[in-house]
Structures are given as structure tokens and as C-alpha cells.
Amino acid sequence: xxxxxRMLMVAALAVVATACGGPPSAPPMRLAAENPLxxxxxxxxxxxxxxxxDSCNPTASLRPGVKPAPGVMPAGSTMAAILATxxxxxxxxxxxxxxxxxxxxxxxIEGFDIDIAREIARDLFGDPDKVELYPIESAHRALALQxxxxxxxxQTFSATCERRRDIEFSxxxxxxxxxxxxxxxxxxxxxxxxxxxxxxxxxxxxxxxAVFSIPQHPRVIGMTNWLDCLTAMxxxxxxxxxxxxPILYGLAAQDPNxxxxxxxxxxxxxxxxxxxxxxxxxxxxNGVLDRVRNDGTWQRIYTTRLAVLGPAPAPPAPxxxx
Numbered sequence: 001x002x003x004x005x006r007m008l009m010v011a012a013l014a015v016v017a018t019a020c021g022g023p024p025s026a027p028p029m030r031l032a033a034e035n036p037l038x039x040x041x042x043x044x045x046x047x048x049x050x051x052x053x054d055s056c057n058p059t060a061s062l063r064p065g066v067k068p069a070p071g072v073m074p075a076g077s078t079m080a081a082i083l084a085t086x087x088x089x090x091x092x093x094x095x096x097x098x099x100x101x102x103x104x105x106x107x108x109i110e111g112f113d114i115d116i117a118r119e120i121a122r123d124l125f126g127d128p129d130k131v132e133l134y135p136i137e138s139a140h141r142a143l144a145l146q147x148x149x150x151x152x153x154x155q156t157f158s159a160t161c162e163r164r165r166d167i168e169f170s171x172x173x174x175x176x177x178x179x180x181x182x183x184x185x186x187x188x189x190x191x192x193x194x195x196x197x198x199x200x201x202x203x204x205x206x207x208x209x210a211v212f213s214i215p216q217h218p219r220v221i222g223m224t225n226w227l228d229c230l231t232a233m234x235x236x237x238x239x240x241x242x243x244x245x246p247i248l249y250g251l252a253a254q255d256p257n258x259x260x261x262x263x264x265x266x267x268x269x270x271x272x273x274x275x276x277x278x279x280x281x282x283x284x285x286n287g288v289l290d291r292v293r294n295d296g297t298w299q300r301i302y303t304t305r306l307a308v309l310g311p312a313p314a315p316p317a318p319x320x321x322x
Contacts (some may be wrong), residue, residue, distance in 0.1 A: 023178035037221065037237060038228060044220040047212040056161040061171040062279055063320040064287035070126030078281035079124060082151055087132040088124060090117040091144045091273070094135040095227035097250035098305055099156050109133050112305040114247075116272070116289075117154040119297060123288045135319035137224050139204035142167050145275050152285070153273035156244060158206045159262045163273075170272035170285045171318035173292070176244035177264035178207050183233070183257055188240055190262035194218040197239040206226060206245040210266040218282060226251060233258070244268055249308055269316070286318065293318075 037043075073079035073137040082088055092113060093100035100111040118128035131244050136144050141153045145167045157178075180199075182188035188197065195216035201208045203222045211220055221238050230251045232238045241248065245260060252258045259306040272289075274282050290297045293315040 019191075036234060040224050041228070041232065041237075042222055044201070044203075044222045048204060048208050050158075050162055050206045050209065054161065056164055057319070057321070058159045058161050058164065058169075059172050059271070060319045060321045061159075061169055061271070061286055062282045064290055065280075065283045067123070067284070067287040067291075067293055070123055073124070074280075078278045079284050082122065082281075087130055088117070088121045088152070089132045089134060089150045090153055091136045091141060091150040092117065092133050093138070093155045094226070095225040096156060096247055097254060098246055098308070099250065100154075101250075109135070110305075112174070113154045113156065113270075115301045115305065116292070117152070119131075119292050120152065120154075120272070120285055120288050123291065126282070133255065138202045139224070141273060145273055148275060151275070151281075154272050155273075156247065156268075157273045158268040159271040160206060167276055168274040168278060168282050170274065170282060171289055171320070172269040172271050172290050172316045173298075174246075174270040175316045176246055176268050176270065178210050178243060178247060178266040178268065179222075179245045179260050179263045179264060181233070181241040181248040181258055182239070182261050184259050186239065188261060191242075191265055192216075194240060198237070200232055200238040200241045201243060202226060202229070205243065206268055207266065211242050213265075230254065246306060247308060253308060261264055284318075290318065294302055 068074060071083065073083050092109060094102045094109050098111055100109060100113045103110050117131055120129045122128040134150050141155055141157055142163055144150050145153055159172070159280065163195065180188065180191060180194065187193060191214050194214060196219060197218040198221050199211055200216045200221050200223055201211060202225060208220065211217060223232065226243065226247055229238065229241045233241060234255065241251065248260045252260055272285050274285060298315040299312045
């Protein structure tokens with residue numbers, strides 16, 4: 001009881017001291033907002049324009065020419081210049097499980113896209129290990145080619161008319177549907193359930209446009225990579241993720257509380273990005289992809305890397321401009 005009386009007297013004296021011009025009391029503590037966005041994230045309020053108009057045939061590429069033997073490239077060609085450097089510089093992702101991710105056991109970057117890049121190096125150098133992998137953010141894929149920081153980009157890169165203004169693309173090596181990743185039991189079963197929800201996407205990706213096309217579209221939160229979206233979802237900072245299904249299945253494989261739901265929102269065709277004005281190299285890459293489709297390599301890589309998606313389908317047929 002005496003202790004309680006002393007506490008009350010101290011509190012009363014503090015009030016009197018303040019009223020008489022004594023030292024001011026500390027300002028009230030302000031709590032941080034609940035579930036703030038992580039660094040580098042921001043809300044996207046306008047529809048991006050990564051697809052552009054339909055002024056071109058985005059999936060059509062240059063027909064392969066006569067294929068030179070590995071290590072023997074035509075003088076003055078783009079391939080000869082790359083051969084002289086001793087390595088094929090490849091822009092890749094290191095955060096996309098299944099397609100391009102850093103194996104925590106080996107520390108090496110692996111995945112379907114990485115294997116495709118190694119097949120290009122195999123036909124160029126005669127050695128699939130003659131690659132130098134450069135992890136880059138999705139938003140910087142085209143810029144890395146424009147600045148000649150890499151020779152090619154193999155990173156779930158969708159060929160579009162807008163992107164073709166600045167870079168070249170190979171023929172399609174993978175076709176994906178876009179869907180939604182949600183927490184089990186969340187009530188999100190389709191795109192229609194996303195109204196008013198927070199949906200994560202990666203800056204400058206084509207899949208953002210399909211999210212904005214939902215009639216009652218959600219709040220769209222942009223991140224720099226899909227692993228950041230996964231972390232934000234696990235921490236309750238977003239309610240769902242929407243992008244290509246293989247990427248979503250790769251994220252779901254890392255968290256059993258998540259599931260891929262709904263019908264397709266859109267479709268994307270992955271191609272190898274190549275520097276502008278390097279038409280000879282586009283034809284060479286297309287020759288490699290033709291070989292990969294026809295000799296069983298594509299199915300082998302799919303079975304090794306993408307078995308979670310089901311049995312290997314037939315590889316996408318190429319479409320050529322001439």
C-alpha cells in the first residue's frame with residue numbers, strides 16, 4: 001500500500017512540475033504503420049505499357065541460317081566477336097525458383113532459363129560452361145542489352161512489340177499462362193476476388209497489365225523481384241501475387257500455405273533477348289533453339305527443371321519472319 005501511495009505522489013508531482021513550467025514531458029510514442037511496404041516497393045497507380053500495340057508480330061523472329069560448327073564462327077560476325085571474349089555474357093534471374101535461382105547448397109545459379117543459355121554456349125563454343133551469368137532485375141533486362149552489358153538475356157523475357165523497338169528477340173522457347181497465387185483459405189479463388197486487395201507484381205513486367213485489366217482492379221504493389229513478393233505475402237504486406245504460372249508454382253513450392261488459383265488472365269511467350277542490330281546472332285540463337293526442340297533436349301530440360309508443372313508438353317513451334 002505504501003509503495004502505491006508513493007507512486008501516486010510521484011505522478012502528481014510530475015503534473016504540478018509541468019504546470020509550473022518544469023521540463024516538458026516526452027512526446028507520445030508513435031507506432032509504425034501496420035505491415036509497411038519493404039524498401040524498394042511502391043504502389044503502381046497507372047497501367048504500364050510493356051506490350052505496346054499490335055503493330056508487329058511479337059513472337060515471329062528471323063529464320064535460322066546455315067549453322068557454323070562450334071568454335072568456328074564467320075569472320076566479322078557477332079558470334080565471332082563473342083567467341084573472342086571467351087565467354088557468353090547472359091542476363092539472368094537469381095530469384096525465380098525453377099527458371100533462374102541460386103541453389104543454396106551449391107551457390108550456383110540454376111534453372112530452365114540457365115540450361116537454355118548453356119545450350120547456346122554449347123553450340124557457340126563447344127562448351128556449355130562458357131557462360132558468365134549476370135543477375136539483373138526484370139525492369140533492367142532491355143537496358144542491359146541496350147548498354148551492351150550482356151550479350152543475351154534469358155530470363156522469362158516476353159517478346160512484345162514495345163520491347164522490340166529497342167532490342168531483338170529469338171523465337172519462342174516457352175509459353176506460359178498468367179494466374180494468381182493466394183494463401184490457402186484466404187477466400188481468393190479467382191481474379192474476381194482480387195477487388196480491393198493488394199496484389200504484388202514486379203516493375204516493368206507484362207503481367208501487370210492483366211491485373212489492371214480486372215474490372216474492379218486491386219491495389220497493385222510493385223517489387224523488384226518475385227522473391228520480394230513472396231516475402232511480402234508471407235508477412236501480410238500483400239494479399240496475392242499474379243504473374244506467369246511457372247513462376248507462381250516456383251513460389252508455392254517454397255511455401256505449402258500458398259496455392260495457384262483461377263483461370264488464365266493472359267499468356268506470355270518467352271524468348272531470348274538479343275542486342276539490336278545483331279540479326280546474325282538472332283539467327284544463330286534460333287538455330288540453337290531449333291536443335292533443342294528437335295533432339296529431345298527441350299523435353300529433358302523441362303523434365304529436370306519443371307516437373308512440378310506436370311508432364312513435358314511439346315515445345316512451342318517457332319514462327320519466322322522470312
